Amino acid sequence: MDGNGRWANARGLTRVEGHRAGDAALVDVVAGAIDLGLEWVSLYAFSTENWKRPPAEVRFLMGYSRSVLRARRALFHSWGVRVVWSGEQRRLWPSVVRELRETEVMTANNPGLTLNLCVNYGGRSEIADAARALAREAAIGRIDPEAITEGDLAARLRGGARVEGECTGPRPRPAVPDVDLFLRVSGEQRISNFLLWQSAYAELVFVPELWPDVDRLVLWRAVEEYARRTRRFGGAVDTPHPAE
Ligand code: IPE
Numbered sequence: 001m002d003g004n005g006r007w008a009n010a011r012g013l014t015r016v017e018g019h020r021a022g023d024a025a026l027v028d029v030v031a032g033a034i035d036l037g038l039e040w041v042s043l044y045a046f047s048t049e050n051w052k053r054p055p056a057e058v059r060f061l062m063g064y065s066r067s068v069l070r071a072r073r074a075l076f077h078s079w080g081v082r083v084v085w086s087g088e089q090r091r092l093w094p095s096v097v098r099e100l101r102e103t104e105v106m107t108a109n110n111p112g113l114t115l116n117l118c119v120n121y122g123g124r125s126e127i128a129d130a131a132r133a134l135a136r137e138a139a140i141g142r143i144d145p146e147a148i149t150e151g152d153l154a155a156r157l158r159g160g161a162r163v164e165g166e167c168t169g170p171r172p173r174p175a176v177p178d179v180d181l182f183l184r185v186s187g188e189q190r191i192s193n194f195l196l197w198q199s200a201y202a203e204l205v206f207v208p209e210l211w212p213d214v215d216r217l218v219l220w221r222a223v224e225e226y227a228r229r230t231r232r233f234g235g236a237v238d239t240p241h242p243a244e
């Protein structure tokens with residue numbers, strides 16, 4: 001959800017006004033994702049690098065995340081959305097963690113779209129944590145370092161449902177699936193530490209709209225672009241077309 005600050009500054013407003021304007025985009029994109037029949041949407045709300053921002057903006061973003069969760073979860077719940085949280089608890093305001101957990105529990109059995117809210121999330125830190133978990137298990141002899149597979153690491157990513165007793169809802173917390181479509185808004189063309197492991201073969205789509213201007217139509221067009229791509233996952237298909 002990028003470009004709030006630029007959207008606001010271009011209108012002579014402060015950055016926090018841009019974050020406020022992003023709420024409508026969030027609701028419309030979730031509605032559009034349901035219309036499209038998407039099963040999983042991950043939204044990058046706050047990165048482990050965003051703590052570098054001025055304290056007043058960080059404070060606003062914490063309070064605002066909490067109030068958006070409170071204000072929107074009943075609506076998402078009524079739409080059958082299952083909300084899950086990916087991110088680190090460290091440094092996050094306890095009140096934000098509480099809202100995230102409560103929202104997860106409230107929506108845990110919903111059958112519809114899974115909305116993965118990435119709050120205080122960082123791709124590298126997620127992978128480092130998984131590596132640490134593997135190292136700990138190897139150190140006590142529970143796993144053989146030589147036998148570690150990609151799947152073993154994937155199963156220990158924070159989004160995974162691997163740690164017993166860590167599930168917050170009646171249904172086990174699902175693992176974050178591999179990303180099909182990676183949509184970056186706001187004209188930036190980079191990944192910015194988002195879902196690094198899961199995006200190994202993601203189709204990247206970049207659009208110029210700043211987050212407050214993003215709506216279900218932007219999502220729809222990105223999905224159309226995705227549908228035109230040919231995914232080979234490193235494979236190859238030989239189909240010679242003679243020139244006409
Ligand atoms: C919102 O957009 C993303 C958040 C971290 C909340 P930005 O705050 O990054 O806005 P720009 O990119 O500076 O315009």
Ligand code: MG
Nearest residue numbers: 002003004005
């Ligand atoms: Mg930005």
